[in-house]
Amino acid sequence: MTGAPLLAVNNIEVIYDHVILVLKGVSLQVPEEGIVALLGANGAGKTTTLKAVSNLLGAERGDVTKGTIEYRGERVEKLSPNELVTRGVVQVMEGRHCFGHLTVEENLMTGAYTRTDGRGAIRDDLDLVYRYFPRLQQRRTSQAGYVSGGEQQMTAIGRALMSKPKMILLDEPSMGLAPQLVEEIFEIVKRLNEEEKVSFLLAEQNTNIALKYARYGYILENGRVVMDGNAAELAANEDVKEFYLGLSGTKRKSYRDVKHYRRRKRWLS
Amino acid sequence: MADLFFFLEVLIGGLLSGVLYSLVALGFVLIYKASGVFNFAQGAMVLLAGLTFVRLTQILGSEHPWDGMFVLALAITFAVMIALAFAVERVVLRPLVNQAQIIMFMATIGLTFFLEGAAQGVWGSQVHRLNLGVSELPIIIGDVLLPPLDLVAAAAAAAMVAGLAVFFSRTRIGRALRAVADDHQAALSVGIPLQSIWVVVWSVAGIVALFAGLVWGAKLGVQFSLTLVALKALPVLILGGFTSIPGAIIGGLIIGASEKLAEVFIGPLVGGAIENWFPYMLALVFLLFRPQGLFGEKIIKRV
Numbered sequence A: 001m002t003g004a005p006l007l008a009v010n011n012i013e014v015i016y017d018h019v020i021l022v023l024k025g026v027s028l029q030v031p032e033e034g035i036v037a038l039l040g041a042n043g044a045g046k047t048t049t050l051k052a053v054s055n056l057l058g059a060e061r062g063d064v065t066k067g068t069i070e071y072r073g074e075r076v077e078k079l080s081p082n083e084l085v086t087r088g089v090v091q092v093m094e095g096r097h098c099f100g101h102l103t104v105e106e107n108l109m110t111g112a113y114t115r116t117d118g119r120g121a122i123r124d125d126l127d128l129v130y131r132y133f134p135r136l137q138q139r140r141t142s143q144a145g146y147v148s149g150g151e152q153q154m155t156a157i158g159r160a161l162m163s164k165p166k167m168i169l170l171d172e173p174s175m176g177l178a179p180q181l182v183e184e185i186f187e188i189v190k191r192l193n194e195e196e197k198v199s200f201l202l203a204e205q206n207t208n209i210a211l212k213y214a215r216y217g218y219i220l221e222n223g224r225v226v227m228d229g230n231a232a233e234l235a236a237n238e239d240v241k242e243f244y245l246g247l248s249g250t251k252r253k254s255y256r257d258v259k260h261y262r263r264r265k266r267w268l269s
Numbered sequence B: 001m002a003d004l005f006f007f008l009e010v011l012i013g014g015l016l017s018g019v020l021y022s023l024v025a026l027g028f029v030l031i032y033k034a035s036g037v038f039n040f041a042q043g044a045m046v047l048l049a050g051l052t053f054v055r056l057t058q059i060l061g062s063e064h065p066w067d068g069m070f071v072l073a074l075a076i077t078f079a080v081m082i083a084l085a086f087a088v089e090r091v092v093l094r095p096l097v098n099q100a101q102i103i104m105f106m107a108t109i110g111l112t113f114f115l116e117g118a119a120q121g122v123w124g125s126q127v128h129r130l131n132l133g134v135s136e137l138p139i140i141i142g143d144v145l146l147p148p149l150d151l152v153a154a155a156a157a158a159a160m161v162a163g164l165a166v167f168f169s170r171t172r173i174g175r176a177l178r179a180v181a182d183d184h185q186a187a188l189s190v191g192i193p194l195q196s197i198w199v200v201v202w203s204v205a206g207i208v209a210l211f212a213g214l215v216w217g218a219k220l221g222v223q224f225s226l227t228l229v230a231l232k233a234l235p236v237l238i239l240g241g242f243t244s245i246p247g248a249i250i251g252g253l254i255i256g257a258s259e260k261l262a263e264v265f266i267g268p269l270v271g272g273a274i275e276n277w278f279p280y281m282l283a284l285v286f287l288l289f290r291p292q293g294l295f296g297e298k299i300i301k302r303v
Ligand SMILES: Nc1ncnc2c1ncn2[C@@H]1O[C@H](COP(=O)(O)OP(=O)(O)O)[C@@H](O)[C@H]1O
Pocket: A016, A017, A020, A022, A040, A041, A042, A043, A044, A045, A046, A047, A048, A049, A060, A061, A062
């Protein structure tokens, strides 16, 4: 990764409720126009990392107690979610979180709350969202609570796009969706990245698909980054294959449990 | 035939007073939906608004309703209610954000005592007459007698309700408000600042309180018991559901009509004066059969 990163998370520690230490020194970087995957099992701390960046932690009694977060070279740990969205950082939460009683189009329009560039520009972006997600246009007057899971995920991503973001923090977009639909959504992520120049920090348990679309990845375990590298390298790594891609026959154990043993073994052999 | 007209008169009178219950209940529902807080202080806000207004008209020397000083007093009271919304957000809600609902509820009880004390401390606790300049001669339609103040108040309240409905469905802030009511976290995630939404809903509740303070003050005199009239909104909420705007409107009408009908037609059978407790009893019975209220919002679940 060359040049100054768009986002730099430097050795952050996150504590919930003043006592529960969840992130124990996480560092990562997202370059301009990058797609970076944050991988790890359930409970590893992916969501917490994203929320530390978007500052949604505050609403969950979580605190960044050490380390710094820099966006375009500026410290942002103290900014409110509103200020971050205004500057171009928006999170799509795990589990989609559409506004169930609002229509799909109203959901999209809430995404434009922070904008001040006028109705015309917002209208144009609504059309843009409908071009990426034609299905949403068909469903625009349906209550979001009643559309399918895939359509809700599209609504959530579309809603984030309406804020004209530079960077989307996308939390488990594949959760609960059929493989074909997951592929469809990741294709759109890729297009948004190439055509609209939106950078993505992508939390996923679905390592396979995430490494297919991301260019760089970090693997998180127990609140620590245990490995990072180019997506292709990670996908080819024996340990990742075994523990995250499910490609070997052995029973899945924690990567940490065995990594020293395995590393030494490989080094000795 | 005379009986029918009498019945109609009671029914319409009840519905008219019910419109005002609807409006006050709407104040509760808005705050509850947007911040999960049950605002016990709504009654105290009615008292504060009524007292502030009536004392200002006296101090400013308003001579008759709707003269310049009367309007100035109204504008100042309006500003006071908006300022209260900002103050509540800053002093009560913001420091207590993320606390349990019961703690927020306790905070509004504290706010109630503070407002009641402050209002009476500053403005005194005498009963004040309030004249809104509406004639007291009943309007007669067929054989039905209708009090003009009730008619005017109901028309104005209906206009306010309609205005709020348009505000919620058509404006950017209204949409944001419904978004916050649906999902706080998601609203935060798209950059909607909860604090400004809270100020908006408390301002609306303050304006509703001002309106109720004027109408009830004109009927009953501006006095401490105005805080209790606002509690009539409680059975309305139970009937209509805490989260439903249409529920608050219809619930208010039902409570208004049924309390008057009960008073007139059942009251004599049991020795009278049931108007004060009948709505609560109706609400309790209702609670047994439909705890989510008439229109309590369905929780949409989808997998
Ligand atoms: N609001 C919270 N309060 C306390 N602990 C939490 C909270 N949210 C998450 N945690 C804990 O933090 C750890 C990491 O959770 P999370 O960031 O959601 O992981 P992931 O997204 O990788 O599944 C888990 O052990 C979880 O129990």
